[in-house]
Amino acid sequence: MTRIALIFLGAFAAIAMSFTALALLPRMQLSTIEPTPGTTDYTYDEQLGREVYLREGCIYCHSQQVRPEGFGADIRRGWGGRGSRPGDYVFDETHQLGTMRTGPDLHDIASRQPSRDWHLAHLYQPRSVSPGSVMPAYPYLFEVKKKSNVMASEVTVPLSPEYAPPGDSVVVATEEALALYDYLMTLELEPLNDGGAQDAAN
Amino acid sequence: MPDDASPGVPPDVADANADVDWRRVVDASTRWPVIAFVVSATAWLVIGSLLALIASFKFQFPDWWTHQAWLTFGRVRPAHLNTMIYGWISMAGVGVSAWLWARLLKTRLQGRWMLLLSAALWNLGVLVGTIGILAGYSRAIEWVEMPYVAFAFIVPAMLLVVASFIQTLWQRHARHLYISVWYLGAAILWGPLLVIAILLPIYSGIPEATANWWYAHNILGLWITPPGLAAAYYFIPKVIGRPVHSYHLSYLGFWTLALFYNWAGVHHLVGGPVPQWVATVSIVFSAMMIIPVIVVAVNHHLTVVGHFEKLKYSPTLRFVVFGAMSYTAVSLQGSLQSFRYWQEVTHFTHYTIAHSHLGVYAFATMIAFGAIYYIMPRVTEWEWGSKRLVSLHFWTTGLGIGAYFTALTIGGVIQGFQMLNPDVAFLDIVDDTKPWLIVRSVSGTLMTIGHLVFAYLLVQIVLKRGERPEGPTYFHPVPEGTFAHVGGDGSRSVRTPSADQDG
Structure with missing residues (x-):
């Protein structure tokens, strides 16, 4: 009996220690952290777009963490002007740091590619703006309709003839596609006053 | 060393018939729980393989099935992971563990209705969770994508397994606890604790990321790995017919795994925006994992040394030794890749995907296959239908x-x-990965064929289809006496007249 108690208690103690250290301590350490400049809570549309991002599993190919100068080539690739900081994520209820870069990092996508036309075309058909891309197309975030039926409030997606629908039809973005674009535009790393000196030591 | 220190050594019983008798009684007590878990697991294996193929082929045909939202890559891929982790390997692990638990405690499995109820809840949970992910309700937390409602089934299912196992432990007849019992006992404590801990609604931002990788890595190391090691510790000595190389080393291996493994997971965030000390701690403990890995490697491989010819005949041994070798490989690789230099290169690449499949597939899944090849004939009292198909599966x-x-x-x-x-443009990198991803689709197809063959063999043996084959299934005719220590054959208890009467 004592041996069984030893096994169970030992096993429990081991996991309780690492849970405290790796799950609870960082939470306490970072509980008072301030948002970095430019990091604000999500608006309704941005939150809706974020939910589309979560739902469609963008995380499986796109990370949201720029590694600091000296570790990886993220900054030299133009993926951000500085490394990501914990303060960049304070409004993220579900973290999307990611572990895979089948596609490029997106934590500073708003600085790199702010064009709405580009993003909508890319979501509708990635290969229309990025030849050779393996990203899935998301036609279900768009509607194809007759040009005459498009309302003034709707956003039409400009496409090259090769990918445009035939005849007098056009591609119109749904509310979800526009919200996703709004969310992507929140992903921006503003420069910090300390010149990034603490990137490696955050 | 006590007589029953290793399953390869016959326990202290008066005569061979009595020995066979208690095994038959204990094996029979596990019949329906084992069948329920193993058959369910295999169904999820097939479903998970099909999801994997869809995800993989989308890299060759990115414009294939794009109008169906539920088949987009970003939903199919987590559906694949969750069916494989929570459906296939978890349920197969419970099935194999239940059989090992009863055998090693020399006790009829208690609370069988709880295990049957558990299997039903477990299946419902994974089904609801998989449909949830495909329908767009993913929680988008890696390894915990299934919506909460799925875990409302899975957590009670896990607790029912715990209850049944503890009841059996309470009524055990074995005095000595073999090392496999240690691993299994710890795993049934760790598994539910891990799942409950990650479901707590207390995480967001960066701390959520560290908790996330603490969890994801531990589900692998503390829930999936222990049954794999327990099975290897049982089947390698059992089929070969010699005690495990060093029994003292196995204790060391257990405690170092228990103490070191659960700190290692956050190496997934090395170089990321996490407190520096968190990543450093993880690297240190990842490196220290070399100790339990070497210990287990010494124990498993030195037990096999001198008996390699037996791999030629026994399906169980071949799968389990393949798995044990993969465990050594994947663990040493894991320790090395946590170092900053190698992380800088391999993080965010397909290298990590290869590593995780070496763990969950080449190690845990292959050992599960080997264990099932040994267990099913004993719980069904039937034989595998075709050695050619077993060979094809391997x-x-x-x-x-x-x-x-x-x-x-x-x-x-x-x-x-x-x-x-x-200076290398990103789209050029994408282009250069394409040939390797074609190999992935082809090899995935190969594995899926193997899974379909395995599923077919499983259905055959559970339904007792066809003529009852003579004797156990070996790849080749076995020389006289090779597996005499396991009651005349390496794959099934001998049917003696006395055993048949009380069957």
Whole structure:
């Protein structure tokens, strides 16, 4: 009996220690952290777009963490002007740091590619703006309709003839596609006053 | 060393018939729970394989099935992971563990209705969770994508397993607790604790990321790995017929795993925006994992040394030894890749995907296959239908995972070095990974064929189809006496007249 108690208690103690250290301590350490400049809570549309991002599993190919100068080539690739900081994520209820870069990092996508036309075309058909891309197309975030039926409030997606629908039809973005674009535009790393000196030591 | 220190040594019983008798009684007590878990697991294995193939082929045909939202890559891929982790390997692990638990405690499995109820809840949970992910209700937390409602089934299912196991432990007849019992006992404590801990609604932002990788890595190391090691510790000595190399080393291996493994997971965030000390701690403990790994490797491999010819005959031994070798490989690789230099290259690449499949597939899944080949004839009192199909299963899965691992490792390292060079355009990197991803689709197809063959064999043996084959299933005719220590054969208890009467 004592041996069984030893096994169970030992096993429990081991996991309780690492849970405290790796799950609870960082939470306490970072509980008072301030948002970095430019990091604000999500608006309704941005939150809706974020939910589309979560739902469609963008995380499986796109990370949201720029590694600091000296570790990886993220900054030299133009993926951000500085490394990501914990303060960049304070409004993220579900973290999307990611572990895979089948596609490029997106934590500073708003600085790199702010064009709405580009993003909508890319979501509708990635290969229309990025030849050779393996990203899935998301036609279900768009509607194809007759040009005459498009309302003034709707956003039409400009496409090259090769990918445009035939005849007098056009591609119109749904509310979800526009919200996703709004969310992507929140992903921006503003420069910090300390010149990034603490990137490696955050 | 006590007589029953190793399953390869016959326990202290008066005569061989009595020995066979208690095994038959104990094996029979596990019949329906084992069948329920193993058959369910295999169904999820087939479903998970099909999801994997859809995800993989989308890299060759990105414009295939794009109008169906539920078949987009970003939903199919987590659905694949969750069916494999929570459906296939968890349920197979419970099935194999239940049988091992009863055998090693020499006690009829208690609370069988709880295990049957558990299997039903478990299946419902994974079904609801998989449909949830495909329908767009993913929680988008890696390894915990299934919506909460799925875990409302899975957590009670896990607790029912715990209750049944503890009841059996309470009524055990064995005095000595073999090392496999240690691993299994710890795993049934760790599994539910891990799942409950990650479901707590207390995480967000960066701390959620550290908790996330604490969890994801531990589900692998503390829930999936222990049954794999327990099975290897049981079946290698059992089938070969000699005690495990060093019993004292196995204690050391257990405690070092228990103490070190659960700190290692956050190495997934090395270089990320996490407190520096968190990543450093993880690297240190990842490196220290070398100790339990070497210990287990010494114990398993030195037990096999001198008996390699038996791999030629016994399906169980061949799968389990393949798995044990993969465990050594994947663990040493894991320790090395946590170091900053190698993380800088391989993080965010297909190399990591190769590594995780070496763990969950080449190690845990292959050992599960081997264990099931041994267990099913004993709980069904029937035999595997075809040695050719068992052989086909071994070669498709063995070569499949070999090609998969090799291709994604090479492709991933190339991808990693290219990403470190800002002069290589990103779309050129994408282009250069394409050939390796074709190999992945082909090897995935090979493994799926193996899974279908395995599922077919399983249905045959559970339904007792066809003529009852004479004797156990071996790849080749076995020389006289090779497996005499396991009651005349290496794959099934001998049917003696006295045993048949009380069957």
